[in-house]
Structure formats: structure tokens, C-alpha cells
Amino acid sequence: MTTAGADGHCPSGAEPAARTAEPAGYDAVLLVGFGGPDGPEDVMPFLRTVTRGRGVPDERLAEVAQHYLAVGGASPINAQNRALRAALAAELGHRGVELPVLWGNRNGAPYLTEVVSQAAGAGATRLLAVTTSAYSSYSSCRQYREDLGRALLEGGLVGRVRLDKVRPYFDHPGFLGPFADGLRTAIAAAIAAGITAEQLQILFTTHSIPDAMADTSGSGVLGEHGDGGAYRRQHLTACAAVMTMVEPDTWDGARGRDQGVTGPGLPAWQLVYQSRSGAPATPWLEPDINDAITTVAAAGRRGVVVVPIGFVSDHMEVVWDLDNESARTAAAAGLWFHRVQTPGTDPRFVAALADLVAERLRPSPAPPSLGGLPRRPDACPPGCCVNPRELRPTTAGADSASDWSGLGFDSALLAASGIGISVQA
Numbered sequence: 001m002t003t004a005g006a007d008g009h010c011p012s013g014a015e016p017a018a019r020t021a022e023p024a025g026y027d028a029v030l031l032v033g034f035g036g037p038d039g040p041e042d043v044m045p046f047l048r049t050v051t052r053g054r055g056v057p058d059e060r061l062a063e064v065a066q067h068y069l070a071v072g073g074a075s076p077i078n079a080q081n082r083a084l085r086a087a088l089a090a091e092l093g094h095r096g097v098e099l100p101v102l103w104g105n106r107n108g109a110p111y112l113t114e115v116v117s118q119a120a121g122a123g124a125t126r127l128l129a130v131t132t133s134a135y136s137s138y139s140s141c142r143q144y145r146e147d148l149g150r151a152l153l154e155g156g157l158v159g160r161v162r163l164d165k166v167r168p169y170f171d172h173p174g175f176l177g178p179f180a181d182g183l184r185t186a187i188a189a190a191i192a193a194g195i196t197a198e199q200l201q202i203l204f205t206t207h208s209i210p211d212a213m214a215d216t217s218g219s220g221v222l223g224e225h226g227d228g229g230a231y232r233r234q235h236l237t238a239c240a241a242v243m244t245m246v247e248p249d250t251w252d253g254a255r256g257r258d259q260g261v262t263g264p265g266l267p268a269w270q271l272v273y274q275s276r277s278g279a280p281a282t283p284w285l286e287p288d289i290n291d292a293i294t295t296v297a298a299a300g301r302r303g304v305v306v307v308p309i310g311f312v313s314d315h316m317e318v319v320w321d322l323d324n325e326s327a328r329t330a331a332a333a334g335l336w337f338h339r340v341q342t343p344g345t346d347p348r349f350v351a352a353l354a355d356l357v358a359e360r361l362r363p364s365p366a367p368p369s370l371g372g373l374p375r376r377p378d379a380c381p382p383g384c385c386v387n388p389r390e391l392r393p394t395t396a397g398a399d400s401a402s403d404w405s406g407l408g409f410d411s412a413l414l415a416a417s418g419i420g421i422s423v424q425a
Helices: 040-050 058-069 076-094 112-121 138-154 173-192 211-215 229-249 254-258 289-298 321-332 347-361 411-416
Strands: 028-033 101-105 126-131 162-165 200-207 268-274 303-307 336-339
Touching (some): 028 076, 028 112, 040 058, 076 347, 126 138, 173 200, 173 303, 173 347, 200 289, 211 229, 229 268, 268 321, 289 303, 289 321
Parallel strands (some): 028 126, 200 268
């Protein structure tokens, strides 16, 4: 298979220790997603897979299953990832990067472990993972690194296959730009409906996670733990960056003046959370979006714009939790409601993912980022987004080798899979 960016890619039978000193070159890009059911018959097996080991009864799963069945039983996420895979392959090809783009999921077909094993069988032994999650936390970053580690372990591929991962991309202009455009459109619609800046509230929303998981997101070595951790700070940074992108030409710009806007500045905004699960007694990040909508109405506002800043595509937690549940909450409170689209396959977002791949193929100046936080390193720093329950093997971390302790693998074998090798930020 064609290898891009590798100066002397070693054959699979080469001495493992020799491979670790090579420049990063890859045989394929691996799009890694959460997964979802493709039809009604897949819904309950999918939900059991997602919740395995958590003791969630089938009665509770059956309630959640109704959300999927209400939209035909198929999650939109698989079709969206197929489209994203094709778009990313086309963008890479346009740039002259002749790498196949594979696709594997954590919780549904095509399963990541099977995709990696099939790739290895076809000769692709160096894969670069691009996940469909932009932020740092256990569930949105480290758990995907655990998935990559499990693919090596279960496939018997330690020492034979290297699995790296691109950095979190919450601050990339290509990720945030589509949200800014959508917010401009929403504000224009609010203006047309006669709503002023003072009467409109912008709610940036993301997936809630347990407080303890949030507090240990990012790296303690970098001083990121506590007070919502890197997860909360990265989201707040992304929200502020979007508002900065919108500000010059919306309420105070010519378009706003032409439509008779008298309120100064932009509408108020806040970060809210959605789609919580788990035991009611466990604290999760708040406020919940539906509670926030009720509060907005009680404060005398007339409208709300929901920006799903935590998501890359319009999957079930967007089209059901927001377009159904939150929209109904707003309607019951008498509020005008508009939900901004996610990036999906917007060319800017696809280009951003291609940028992340390019960073790992050819050394180049750091790409632009928005918001002021330091650029995330290519390899997750030590102690990043710790697993709250148990230690599991990972890849793509500066301290990943320690996650394999006690499993009996020689350090040279781990190094051949890129485990324990620090990647330059």
C-alpha cells in the first residue's frame, strides 16, 4: 500500500526497535466513530454494547430505544460518517496525499478491532486515527485511545501495527467556522422575527459528563485538572471564539443596522449541557439545557439559539435531544427556537481534519488556532483524561507504555507500536 510521508518505511518483518526511530509515515487514515444502529433490529444490541458492564436494565434501554425507533430505528451517525470518510478521502487526494481512509466504530459495525485487523492483513501497519470528537475528556479522547489499544491487544498486533491519533481540534478554525456561520444565520432569523439582542439568549451545548470525569480531563501535569478540567475550559474557549467570529458583522454591523436592531452588542450566551445518563445521585455537569431554557423564559427573554458546539455531526443526541426535547421545552415556555447545524461535511471542517493529518505527515509551522489556549500536543501528555474506573492499555499517549504494565509485553515490542514514544508537539 502507498505510504505518505515515510522516508524508508520498514517492512512488517523488520526489527521492532529500528522502526521506532523513523519519521511518522502512514499506510492509511482511520476515521474512528462512536457507532450506532443501522436498523430497528440493531437498536437494543447497540444499546447493550454501549452500556456493557454498567448494570443498566433492559427496561431502561427499551425507553432509550424508543428515541431511535421514532426516527426509523437507524442512527444518522453511520450515514454521516460514511459521507465524512468519503469527503476526507477526496480532500486528501486533492492535496496529493494518496492514503486510503478506513472507518471503524467503538460500538457498532464496522467494529474498530475488525477494521484494524483487516488493514494489517492487507499490509497497512501504520495507521493514523482521526476521531469524531474535538475535545479532551475520558469519554471523548482517552476512551478512543483505549479502543486503539484494545484493537492491538485483541488482534494480536502489538509490535506489528502502530496506531497513532491526531490531537484534539476544538480550537481549529475549520471546526468553529461552520458554527459561526450558523449562528449568524440564526441571529438574522431572530432579527427578522422582531427579536432584539436583549431578548435573545445563545445556548452553546455539549454532552454532559460526570463532574469527576470533567475535573480529571486534560493533564494534571499541565495543571488542567479541577473546576471542570480541560473539558470545560476547551468548550468555553470554543464558545468565546465563535462569538468573536460572529461579532464584527452581526448586531453592530451593516446587516444589523439595516434591519433596525437597536440593542447594543451581541446577545448573552452561556455553556450548557445535555444528554446526561447514569445514576441520579452522581453529579454531572450542569446546567441541563432544558433547565436553562426554562430559566431563559423566566428571565423574560423571547428567543433562544442552540449551538451544539460539542458535536461534529447531527446524530441522535442532536436530532432527538435538541430538535425534539429541547424544542418542545422552548415551545412550552413560549420561546422562539433555532438550532444551529453541526459541521458535518462542511468543506472547512473536512479541510481541518486533512490539516490534522498533514501535521503528522510533514513537519510544518503550527496551524492557526482560536481562543488562546496552548495547542494540544500530538501525543496526549502524561496523566491525561484518566480512566475513572480502571487502567486499560492505550496508544497515542506520552505515558501509554505505563498503561500496558503487567501485561507481559517487552518494551521494544511496545515501541514498535509507537507505545511509549513521545511525539514532538
